[in-house]
Amino acid sequence: MRIFYHPILGKLEEKRKITLEVDGKKIAAYEGEPIAAALLAAGIRVLRMSPKREEPRGVFCAIGRCTDCVMIVDGQPNVRTCVTPARDGMKIQTQKGLGKWAKKL
Amino acid sequence: MSKKDLIICRCEEVTEEEIKKAIREGADNVDAVKRATRAGMGLCQSHTCYTLIVKIIHEMTGKPIKEILPATHRSPIRPITAEILAKSKNM
Amino acid sequence: MKDRLKSTPGAWVISREILEASPGYPSKEELKRKPVIVIECPEEIPCDPCETICPRGAIVVGEPITNLPRIDQDKCNACGLCIPICPGLAIFLVDNTYSEKEATVSFPYEYYPLPKEGDEVNAVNREGEIACKAKVLKVRDPKSHDHTSVITIVIPKEYSNQVRGIELQQKVDKNE
Amino acid sequence: MGKETMNVELAVVGGGPAGLAVAAKAASYGVQVTVFDENERPGGQLFKQIHKFFGSKEHQAGIRGHDIGYSLLSQCEEFGVKTMLNTVVWGIEKNMLGIQNNGRTYTIKTKKTIIATGASENPLCFPGWTLSGVMGAGAAQTMMNVHRVQPGQKALMVGSGNVGLIVSYQLLLAGIKVAAIVEALPKIGGYMVHAAKIRRTGVPILTSATICEARGENEVEEAVIASIDEKGNVMEGTQRVLPVDLICIAVGLRPLAELCWMAGCKFMFLPVLGDHVPIHDENMRSTVKDIYVAGDVAGIEEASTAMEEGRLAGIAVAEELGYLGSEEADEKKNLARKRLESLRLGPFGDTRAEAKRKLTESEVNR
Amino acid sequence: MKVFDATDVVVIGGGAVGCSIAYHLAKEGIDVILFERGNLASGASGRCGGMVVQLYGRELNIDKTRKRLNLTQLNTHRLLELQDKIGDFEYKQIGSFDIAVSEEEWNSLKKLVEIQHKLGDNEIELLDEKQTREIMPIFGDRTVFGSRYRPSDGNLNPFKLTYLLARAAKKHGAVICTNNKIEEIIEDNGKVIGVRSCIGKTKAKWVVNATNAWASQLTKEVEIIPVREIAMITEALPELRSCPFEARFEGEFAYGTTQTKDGNLLIGGPGLPTGEPGNYNYYDEFIRLSETKRCAEYLCGFFPSLRHVNVIRSWAGTMAFTPDGVPFIGPIPNKEGLLVVAGFADGMADAAAVGELITEYITQVKFISIPMEIFDPGRPCPKIEWPHPYVHETLHEFLAKKYNNLELANKRINQI
Incomplete structure (x- = not known):
């Protein structure tokens, strides 16, 4: 959920709205905000399933250090969504295990 | 979830039990635990689990915490694609 | 499960005795006699904006900066400038002279939404427990306060020593 | 940017409170400064800190962290500090930094380097801690204060240091309910005034208590908490289940010092400053030539101390580079040190002041 | 008697080779203590590709x-x-x-394979x-002209091999002592009698x-030539069809792809x-x-x-060569009780066998499995192929020769 009004920070600044495609579904986002924030705003908190135990994971450190929030972004797995800015039309997928590469390796 | 399955290294999904086993077998520092279990060898390069491992080593061996150093830090300290790393000259 | 989670006794707050013994706390007589500033700041933190902002020099921290703020109630005219500036939100204004049976308490408040003047609200004590009903007398939120509003509520006089705020105006789940 | 090698007089790694303070200060004397920061915007943790700062007027007390951030930024701009954002410093080798920016890597050759990379949060592990919805308190803070997104609807805060208390308060400000704050020690760790303002909203603070487990199918749905004895063992029968979807871990910070380790800086173990801390002298100079440290990376403290350390380092570097006479520099450095000293007064600062003394008086500095 | 006072055999070095020796000895009921100055696998065994390549190089060893x-x-x-006995160390013969990568190389490779076949190496294949x-x-x-291919080569997880060997050795009674540097091998009248470390002396019949x-x-x-080695690790990738390789890249020698x-x-x-200059460091682990x-x-x-994959770390380690490129395995002349096992550029290709051979030597005082003369540390070791690189300038020449590109080597030297 977005914090549209914050008692200290005031009204949410209007930024350019963009659309992300997450596992085939379209969600609205603001340009430049971290992908993870956009997903959180859309109520998507499970970002990947771990490779060995296939357990759900989400945002943990939010500063790009723990690498727990990695997802497949535009066909590339292991993208740290908490520090990767959202851009219009990005295709984002929940990463299962090591993830599938769009490009043939 | 049983305590036995408790994950310490989130990236490589190494459990507390596996780490304790390595310590029982003689690994008494972060680097040795890493070599024995892969804890800290994942994407984040031991950033998150390192202090947890230090604590376990300390509790099991009694080694003072100040003597348990992190594993060696080497470039790149954040994941960077090979292409970007390679795309530079004059280094 | 249904019983409310309670704070561990003594976990967070220094007893009222200590609070009242700290140099920023007015005496019983002063509390009775006039509107007074009440500083609930019993820890030696390096901090002195209350001293800096006071136009009458009534609040003194001095050197070292970790001194507890002292207040000279004779110099203080209870203007309340120190309330919104305190980073700890630890300064209040208590006026037991408001009417025969009622007192006012002014306190800093940063939550959204703000109550409106004239609202009937629940006044809470330092533990967040509802102490009594209150009426919102004033809501001051000028730019200079930088989003720390100062709210004045009217309460029965006997609660003036314990009421330090109001229940949050956002919806609270009563079940927990 | 065409060239792959850039010469920078002073490279500042990290554009948080310390880094920006160094940059503004050094640049004000004429040093050519470039700040490198991994984020899309500078300010580091300052923009998360929406509360008013403690301290005195010189420390910008009573002003909110993010506003201090804006003013530091405008100072940097005024003095011509170059800021490279979205830029990862991925390695260091003597007077060279390896950086990545906009899909390329560059080598930065520097005369002086300031490492002001700040801190990262300590983890706490318990069954279920990998579930989505368990996150660092700082992570939750970033999401709500910087990105304006609620990280959950109802939270449990683990840890009652200043971070735990302040973030709990900020969760409330963001319209998120806080079910409880649990603290393993018998007393809260942070300032009483922070605890007091949270308590006024009725949020319970449970000391000698811990989180036992996070439960949920895919995300956190509930947290199990319990009382612990003096040895830290859970007391049977005290477990309680709280329906929460967010568990914030606030069990301390530690210096984010990878670059210092890589550069070969010598360290000292000082728990009160967070962990192993790079040894530095009273000018914030590390044990490696031309490398300085400032802020949390040089020991976990407050943002206000970070900025003072930054100013101190900025003056020292300007002097070293010949932009400032030694007499003038000494005078300014002493003022900065005085301000630092005053921030380290009192029961909360004493131990830090002592630890800092150990660092600066370390033999390896001689 | 305390554990470290005396033993039959002291093994110095906790890499795959040392651990293999300890394991094989202990299995035969021999008292053995292994000393490692750092952690297990903290030398070349922990900084290698885990490649099991049976014969390296083009000019060498022919x-x-x-x-x-x-x-x-x-x-x-x-x-x-071994994998059946001590556990899975991910050994795959792939x-x-x-x-x-050039016409010229391809031609010489063809000739090389021909020679190898003549020498009886029937497994080696020439692939277009x-x-x-x-x-x-x-x-x-990528331009590829062809390759020399050995199907039975492969790779393994060197950490796992080393740790599993150490674990198995301990199970058979060996003592593994890490973080204890041996300062000196103690001799008495041309006979080795033990070792000295910071925890004291340990008497041994064999070292x-x-x-x-x-x-x-x-x-x-023995003259061992350390050569710094650098490598980079990628993020974990889905299984690729790849195997260990060596190749020239812009004239330099590269190897890898051990997934x-x-x-x-x-x-x-x-x-x-x-x-x-004058103070070169061949053991520098800073990359x-x-x-x-x-x-x-x-x-x-x-x-x-693969250019889009993430690099997550890199390292520098130290490989070892002997002057003629063939490892030293065996007794040192006139030093009764001292065996040297060193000079492996690729220890994974030797570790298991060496453990067995050393054990045979110690228990039966002769090699029984295979002829070992070629590995004799006492052999005359002409420094023709491998000039002494302890002096930087000669290493420079050595690299130039190895890469067959003096200009490139010069360039690399200037970068230091």
Whole structure:
């Protein structure tokens, strides 16, 4: 959920709205905000399933250090969504295990 | 979830039990635990689990915490694609 | 499960005795006699904006900066400038002279939404427990306060020593 | 940017409170400064800190962290500090930094380097801690204060240091309910005034208590908490289940010092400053030539101390580079040190002041 | 008597080779203490590709092909058996390549394979471009002329091999003592009687110096040439069809693509020593920015389709060579009780077999499995192929010769 009004920070600044495609579904986002924030705003908190135990994971450190929030972004797995800015039309997928590469390796 | 399955290294999904086993077998520092279990060898390069491992080593061996150093830090300290790393000259 | 989670006794707050013994706390007589500033700041933190902002020099921290703020109630005219500036939100204004049976308490408040003047609200004590009903007398939120509003509520006089705020105006789940 | 090698007089790694303070200060004397920061915007943790700062007027007390951030930024701009954002410093080798920016890597050759990379949060592990919805308190803070997104609807805060208390308060400000704050020690760790303002909203603070487990199918749905004895063992029968979807871990910070380790800086173990801390002298100079440290990376403290350390380092570097006479520099450095000293007064600062003394008086500095 | 006072055999060095020796000895009921100055696998065993390549190099070892192969072939068999006994160390026989990236290289490779066949190395295959790409499709559109291929080569997880060997050794009664540096091998009248470390003296009937790149520091009689090695690791990737390879890249020598079970890929090559003239450091484990980058260039160069993968770390380690390129395995003349096992550029290709051979030597005082003369540390070691590189300038020449590109070597030297 977005914090549209914050008692200290005031009204949410209007930024350019963009659309992300997450596992085939379209969600609205603001340009430049971290992908993870956009997903959180859309109520998507499970970002990947771990490779060995296939357990759900989400945002943990939010500063790009723990690498727990990695997802497949535009066909590339292991993208740290908490520090990767959202851009219009990005295709984002929940990463299962090591993830599938769009490009043939 | 049983305590036995408790994950310490989130990236490589190494459990507390596996780490304790390595310590029982003689690994008494972060680097040795890493070599024995892969804890800290994942994407984040031991950033998150390192202090947890230090604590376990300390509790099991009694080694003072100040003597348990992190594993060696080497470039790149954040994941960077090979292409970007390679795309530079004059280094 | 249904019983409310309670704070561990003594976990967070220094007893009222200590609070009242700290140099920023007015005496019983002063509390009775006039509107007074009440500083609930019993820890030696390096901090002195209350001293800096006071136009009458009534609040003194001095050197070292970790001194507890002292207040000279004779110099203080209870203007309340120190309330919104305190980073700890630890300064209040208590006026037991408001009417025969009622007192006012002014306190800093940063939550959204703000109550409106004239609202009937629940006044809470330092533990967040509802102490009594209150009426919102004033809501001051000028730019200079930088989003720390100062709210004045009217309460029965006997609660003036314990009421330090109001229940949050956002919806609270009563079940927990 | 065409060239792959850039010469920078002073490279500042990290554009948080310390880094920006160094940059503004050094640049004000004429040093050519470039700040490198991994984020899309500078300010580091300052923009998360929406509360008013403690301290005195010189420390910008009573002003909110993010506003201090804006003013530091405008100072940097005024003095011509170059800021490279979205830029990862991925390695260091003597007077060279390896950086990545906009899909390329560059080598930065520097005369002086300031490492002001700040801190990262300590983890706490318990069954279920990998579930989505368990996150660092700082992570939750970033999401709500910087990105304006609620990280959950109802939270449990683990840890009652200043971070735990302040973030709990900020969760409330963001319209998120806080079910409880649990603290393993018998007393809260942070300032009483922070605890007091949270308590006024009725949020319970449970000391000698811990989180036992996070439960949920895919995300956190509930947290199990319990009382612990003096040895830290859970007391049977005290477990309680709280329906929460967010568990914030606030069990301390530690210096984010990878670059210092890589550069070969010598360290000292000082728990009160967070962990192993790079040894530095009273000018914030590390044990490696031309490398300085400032802020949390040089020991976990407050943002206000970070900025003072930054100013101190900025003056020292300007002097070293010949932009400032030694007499003038000494005078300014002493003022900065005085301000630092005053921030380290009192029961909360004493131990830090002592630890800092150990660092600066370390033999390896001689 | 205390544990460390006396034993039958002291093994110095806790890499795969040392641990293998300890394991094989202990299995035979021999008292053995292994001393490692750091952690297990903290030397070349922890900084290598885990490649099990039975015969390296083009110019080297040709005349010794068969003899050298005796050992590595034995090792290949033993690794398979060992995996059943001590646990899974991810050993896979997936083949290995020596790639020709130019017409000229391709021609010389063809000749080389012919010679090898004549020498009795019947396994080695010559694969053309198409065949090479079939086995390793990740070469993409990279120019490949062909390759030399050995199907029974492969790779393993060197950490696991080392730790499993150590664990098995302990199970059989061996004592493994890490973080304890041996300061000196104690002698008495031309006879080795034990070792000295900071925890005191340990008497032993036999001392095995298995410190590889560091062997000369304890045993002056052997000349070991340390060569810095650099490598880079990628993030874990889904399983790729790849196998260990060596190839020239812009004239430099590179190797890699050992994908572990966990999915990470490794690629690297030799690095130059660091330090100042007169004080070069061949053991420097700091990887320079330019070296990390160089490894990334290898990856992008060989496998264009992998250029988008993340690099997560890099390292520098130390390989060891002997002056003639053949490891030293055996007794030191006139030093009764002292064995040296060192000079492995690729210890994984020897570790299992060497453990067995040393055990045979100690228990029966003779080699029984394969002829060992070629590995004799006391052999005359002409320094023709491998000039002494302790002096930086000669290493420079050595690299130039090895890369067959003096200009390039000069350039690399100037970068230091």
